[in-house]
Amino acid sequence: MKIAVVGAGPAGVRAVEVLVAAGHRPIWIDEAPDGGGRIYQRPPAALRRNARELYGFESTKAAALHGCLDRLKPLVDWRPETLVWHIHPGRKTLYMLNGGMQATAAYDAVLLCTGAMDRVIPLQGWTQPGVTTLGAAQIAVKAQGCAIGHRVALVGTGPLLWLVAHQYAKAGAQVAVVIDTTSLASLAAAAPGLLRDSITFAKGLYYMGSVKARGIPTVHGAIPLAIEHDETAVTGVRFRDARGREQRVACDAVGMGWGLKPESQLADLAGIPFDFDPLQHNWLPERDATGRTPVASHYLAGDGASIGGAAVAELAGARAAWAILQDAGRAIDTAAVRRLDRALARQRKIRAALERAFPFPVRLAADLADDIILCRCEGLRAGELRAAAVSDLNRTKALTRTGMGRCQGRICGVAASEVLAAAVNQETATLGRLRGQPPVKPMPVTSLPAREHAA
Amino acid sequence: MTIESDVLVLGGGGAGCSAALHLARRGSKVTLLERGLVGSQASGVNYGGVRQQGRHPAELPIARRSREIWGRLKELVGCDAEFSITGHLKLARNADEEADLIAYLDTARAYDLPLRMIGRNAIHREYPWLGPDVVAGSLAPDDGSANPRLLSPALAHAARAAGAAVHEQTEITSYDRLNGRFVLKARNGAEFRAPILVNMAGYWGGAVAAAFGEAVPIEPLSPNMLVTEPTTYFIKPNLGVVGGNIYLRQIPRGNVIVGGGHGESDPAVPWSRPLPEVTLQNFNYALQLVPALAGLHVIRSWSGIDGQMPDHIPVIGPSRTTPGLFHAFGFSGHGFQLGPAIGAIMSELVLDGHSDVPLEAFQIDRWNVQPAVREA
Structure with missing residues (x-):
């Protein structure tokens, strides 16, 4: 039986661990050179530091995951630095690009663990050099050992905002301000739910407390107004605080993000239907608690299916691997599966509380000023989308070019949906979602002959 | 809900939208029916070539006429669909x-x-x-290109402005003809009646023709x-x-x-x-x-999906089985450039009973009466 696993983050690692233990040798594909996913992305060898320093509280988990990954690599068909740019569910074939070479891999079952990316809301000035996502700001510190600037403002909401602030401060970077668009009241209201997992809650409080204890200015319930800049660099960030006072903080770089969204393009190309999840405020591919999808032989796990974080991804990856084995008629460890199911059920409740604590600020996206660049690939401003708005996101894309550039809407799609929903006065979920089209990410035109691979 | 019209145009591609526009401009009460959004299939997702060179000789008179319309698209519909004469x-x-x-x-x-x-x-x-x-x-x-995403919406917009009713998201589930009137029922419950039906439904036009007893050998072309x-x-x-x-x-x-x-x-x-x-x-x-x-x-x-005929040229002209029924479908990948003229030609067939453009090569019964024309 040929099994393919796409992604070597927490979900992929734990899935492959189960599959290898059951005697399988899956083909295992990851875009990065060394696996680990975004959360446990490893620095290049020359920049390695100790895990404790890099991953803080998560260092034990990170070390365990990396250890598992390294142990599994020789036992599988390991394909690092490989982009799966297309999937054909009928042919059960993956189309891959590695080092400029095309290759294919046939599978009997595939598990997609494709991870997540930051959810971005455009602000005045967001296309300037020096503005990155929170995820990119974090990877700069984790994998490259550098900060995105000398004096960094962090803007957005969610656990990642405070984690990045903590990591920057701890690494010695100067954090000019942390601007959280979520109010303290919203956080307080969600606290009882979060207490279901006292460790997660304690960590969250610790990061927030650590940032405040270092004397870093923090603002809750603020509305970011603009990223100011001169001809060469970011110069400051302007916002309105919870009391309605306009403030400005000088900085030379901005990291921003409002939670995460699944990188679900392969699930889309595999023909898995999507639903709008009002709690996450994301379009999510349909799958059940075991990772099974309505498309037979196609499984999902981790943040690529639904945002749950690394701990959930590890559980979900292992659970989906058991589902694959069970569907193939193999013996499964029912006690292990029961433990995973219980843990996943518990995590779902915590996650729901977390989503309520840091809700996606719909109005911030919907109310973008007309002159703000919404789609940076195509240079399209929010007002241009409003002027051409019709009650269908893909049709509005066709008329305006929103989401037709290099990122194919991965960056601008979230905000474009909200601007459109407000413009036509409809619910976001009724306007559809940007359809996935191959390639999943930009792919070079090359005349090299295709190389055939069997898993 | 029953909607009465003079003419029903089935299919909101470039050709169908152009037909609705030309018929409405000449005073017909016309209703355009489109299953999805106008220009969703072949008309909206094609390459965008506005090309006469290399066309089948039978298509060239239509292509010439269409090129003339492309040249004045902006004055006709208020949008040039980014038509540019690049050669x-x-x-x-x-x-x-x-x-x-x-x-x-x-x-x-x-x-x-x-x-x-x-x-x-x-x-x-x-x-x-x-x-x-x-x-x-x-x-x-004189050839060039245009933006396919813009053509059909622009033509539909102009057709509406000229008085045509454009019904998107209206999938027709049954076709009948009672007492000289076509009766089309939509999935959403609406019923559309008219003495004239113009079938411009692309690949799906084949099924419409078959519903009136004249099936043709059409294949999807993507x-x-x-x-x-x-x-x-x-x-x-x-x-x-x-x-x-x-x-x-x-x-x-x-x-x-x-x-x-x-x-x-x-x-x-x-x-x-x-x-x-x-x-x-x-x-x-x-x-x-x-x-x-x-x-x-x-x-x-x-x-996207277009209809391909065995001889790679469309079906255009009156039905051989049903009075009041006209066809223009199966454009075999050529419909984007031809669309604007096809609309004008169909309005002439409906309102004048003939068009100056020769259409013999496109007859719907050509597979029954003569060997297939080979593409030049």
């Missing part, structure tokens, strides 16, 4: 293909289509970015399209080749649009997608024409 350069990659280009010069002359043959030396002097395999070219200076990231604008003409296995053009914004071969589709959904091996094959064909495209990133690929 269409058809390339030969060997002596046989060059002979084909030369042979077509006579056809073009017979229909007053201006063409300029460019020989082996001149072609690389005039277009230094062409690859060494290119041996000759034929330039149609172009395999891709677009690159923007780069320096250097490919001005719309490029094609003898045999048609690759075509590409660059827009002033810098993106290069490449098509060739066929993807896969399921018209019942409807669903269509390019095939990966065809996309990769197109890389090779495109690089043979323009080696400088190497390394440029492809950002998206797509397909």
